[in-house]
Amino acid sequence: MADIEKTYLKLARINTGGGCSNTSPAMLFITLTYLICVLSVPLYQPQKLIWLAAYPVAVSEIEGIGYGKIFIKSLWILPLVFFIGIFNPFIDTAVAFRIGNISVSQGCISFISILIRGLLSFQSVLILVATTGFIDIFNTMRKFGCPSVLTTQLLLSYRYIYLIIDQAVIMKRAREARGYGRKNYPLKMWGQFVGQLLIRSSQRAVWIHRAMDARGFDGTMPTGHSLTWTSRTWVWLVAWCSVIICLRLIDFSSLIKHFVS
Amino acid sequence: MSHHFIRFTNVHYSYPDGTEALKGISLTVTHGERVALLGLNGCGKSTLLLHTNGLLLPSEGEVNVGDVPVTKNTLxxxxxxVGMVFQNPDDMLFMPTVYDDVAFxxxxxxxxxKEVDRRVRTALSAVGLKGCDDxxxxxLSGGQRRSAAIASVLSMEPDILVLDEPSSNLDIKARRNLIDLLKTFHHTIIVATHDMEMAQELCPRSILMQDGRIIADASTSEIMQRI
Incomplete structure (x- = not known):
């Protein structure tokens, strides 16, 4: 809660950086390819994931976003990924290898693997949003046959997430203004806070929906500029998909080891 | 077929919780008129405005926009x-950029x-938001958000412009710009407002509401004297 306002502004800014460059339409497919490759890496081979990190590093630098920013933002996902994998070291205790007297369990390796793939996946999604923007992502999805019901739902969900955060920020400010520095509140009060938040958000949602209706909304989100697939888009798509698939299939660690030995 | 007038005939409206917000409203606003809706909070001004656009349909009675009765089929x-500007501009700005909002x-x-682009640029230029499209x-500041909300309606080139408390939360300069902008709109305007000065400057006719009923319908100067 303490940094909710900062997080809100940061989240909003990721999307406003959305491009519409002629490589944007390809980014959705490149990201999908990347996610499939990252998730297909066996759980006990995290070293193979290291090579796949080349994609977010290279693309964020080429697109002028900067990998540092993407990396820092990707840390938001860390608590969730941490929670998903934290029990692995306790469940899977079989020894994978030893470093001196310290034995490293398979659970530890899978835990690290989950952390890395979580970070890399989130980084690729952040890059997608930053280079393409939500609207163009949904436009691309629709253009390639994704039902408009689904894309409209996604677009509205995206809008309503901001709405809920917006309301949370207003309520947080109101509470702090009369809180006299108090930081800890009982669970009951948090329950009331969440309840009020949902009621207020749904009221705002009704007004937003009315505003959309008043301007002729018929259930389908109108799309503006049509996404143009230029030769550069195709080159970008083929090149990056090839690189990602090579990074996934070729065991660069073994190759380097072979050349060194 | 002219859309430039609105007629309410014995309109009643009750909210789902049972609150009776409109109690037999009959009223005609003709082409090119500028009308102010005045009254205390909760007197039914906003509910009345929501009927002009079909966002609410009457429980009883009829609303006509020109020759067209407002029903689900004619929405x-x-x-x-009928272009409607809501009280809170944030409710009207839900797209990632101002351009997309105005183009919605x-x-x-x-x-x-191409036509969308022309309309968006004309509307943004009219409200003084040229260069803010991305x-x-x-x-945006509060005043700019209000302007963007108005632009999002102007881009539809409506015959009738309906505004719900457009000058609330605006500073003096933004309020002045808004009044000057509305003066340039030559079609019908209906404004619900607490801003008496704006009503006097902008609207020759005023309607005073109380408890869901019209209690006075006269020239703004007459209404002012009564209040």
Whole structure:
């Protein structure tokens, strides 16, 4: 809660950086390819994931976003990924290898693997949003046959997430203004806070929906500029998909080891 | 077929919780009129405005926009004719950029993208937001958000402009700009407001509401004297 306002502004800014460059339409497919490759890496081979990190590093630098920013933002996902994998070291205790007297369990390796793939996946999604923007992502999805019901739902969900955060920020400010520095509140009060938040958000949602209706909304989100697939888009798509698939299939660690030995 | 007048005939409306917000409203606003809706909070001004655009349909009675009765079937036609600016501009700005917000209506009207672009640029220029098209709503000031909300309606080139408390939360300069802008709109305008000065300057006719009923319908100067 303490940094909710900062997080809100940061989240909003990721999307406003959305491009519409002629490589944007390809980014959705490149990201999908990347996610499939990252998730297909066996759980006990995290070293193979290291090579796949080349994609977010290279693309964020080429697109002028900067990998540092993407990396820092990707840390938001860390608590969730941490929670998903934290029990692995306790469940899977079989020894994978030893470093001196310290034995490293398979659970530890899978835990690290989950952390890395979580970070890399989130980084690729952040890059997608930053280079393409939500609207163009949904436009691309629709253009390639994704039902408009689904894309409209996604677009509205995206809008309503901001709405809920917006309301949370207003309520947080109101509470702090009369809180006299108090930081800890009982669970009951948090329950009331969440309840009020949902009621207020749904009221705002009704007004937003009315505003959309008043301007002729018929259930389908109108799309503006049509996404143009230029030769550069195709080159970008083929090149990056090839690189990602090579990074996934070729065991660069073994190759380097072979050349060194 | 003219859309430039609105007629309410014995309109009643009750909210689902049972609150009776409109109690037999009969009223006609003719082409080119500028009308102010005055009254205390909760007297039914906003509810009345929501009926002009078909966002609420009467529990009893009839609303006509020109020759067209406002029903579920006629909503697309009615909404092309009546542009509504809500009290809170944030409710109207839901797209990633100001441009997309202003283009939302024309795109729903299925206009060619070239025409959409022309309308968006004209509307943004009219409200003084030229150059803000790529900004997100949260990057605008309160006055600019209000202007963007108005632009999002002007881009639909409505015959009738309906505004719910447009001058609330505006500073003196933004309020002045708003009044000057509304003066340039030559079609019908209905404004619900607490801003008496704005009503006097902008609207020759005023309607005073109380408890869901019209208690006075006269020239603004007469209404002012009564209040």
């Amino acid at each position: 697309p036609v009615v909404r092309r004719a 209506g024309p795109r729903n009207m299925k206009l060619p993208e 900004k997100a709503a949260f990057q």
